[in-house]
Amino acid sequence: MSSPQSQQDDATDAVKEPAMDMKFEVTAIPVADVDRALRFYQNLGWRLDADYEAGPGFRIVQLTPPGSEGSVHFGRGVTPAAPGSAQGLYLVVLDIDRARAELISKGVEVSEVFHHVYDTGVQERVDGPDPERRSYASYASFSDPDGNGWLLQEVQVRQPGR
Template sequence: MDMKLEVVVLPVSDVDRAKRFYAEQLGWRLDADFPIDEGYRIVQVTPPGSECSVIFGKGLTQQEAGTLHGLQLTVTDIVEAQKELESRGVQVSGPFRDETGAFHHAGDSHRVPGLHPERASYGTFAAFADPDGNEWFLQEVTQRAPGR
């Protein structure tokens, strides 16, 4: 049986501000905005090319706003992706790689500035945050690992 990640619930403090950031500033597709009642609102956005959406709103999670870290977006050219985000007014840190050459550590203490020396798939990252501090990573993948 296939199991596909469909939705990630994002904790935000201001729904309208988050909607402006994701749908307008980042340019993600706005799929839905359902103001059910005063305490329950569902906003759904989808990054370009993604099959997985992000939902935020009111009454959707008990998680505190800004506490989701490590969300990851895969891009084929991290330099171009960073330029595009920065052109939209988003502050991006990177590109960087982890000193181990594997996936990145939490925080930024093990980051080595710059692209992976061979520009190896899965080896280069960049990071940005939404207005609440939810942290997103970009990972450059130019060739998928076998079976992926």
């Protein structure tokens, strides 16, 4: 019987230490105009955690979406990536219709809700929420002023272990 402090690998009988926690907390998004991006994300209700400048070549801004443990960084000298090149940034929401309506009320252009089907073996985007309203299956998309692409994903019930 293995203790909570270690695990035994049945194949080798070697004792493994448990994995160290590694929490993904921030991602850098490339923007052309730091102040414009700051206004955009603050207008969404994101909390300003930091706005630090260390000379003309470096400024870092950190914001956190409501209820999130993860944040975004942007600024000058933060990432060499081209402004607008960050795509597939997910915001998980409990109610996609409500989240979409809230963004629209703040002046954000948001796609209609959609889901994917794989009938042909290829992912196909279909208008409307997932017919069964399964978690992880309904989306809406929007972009920030630079074109960085965000996806709202409806998750009402988390997968085990999440």
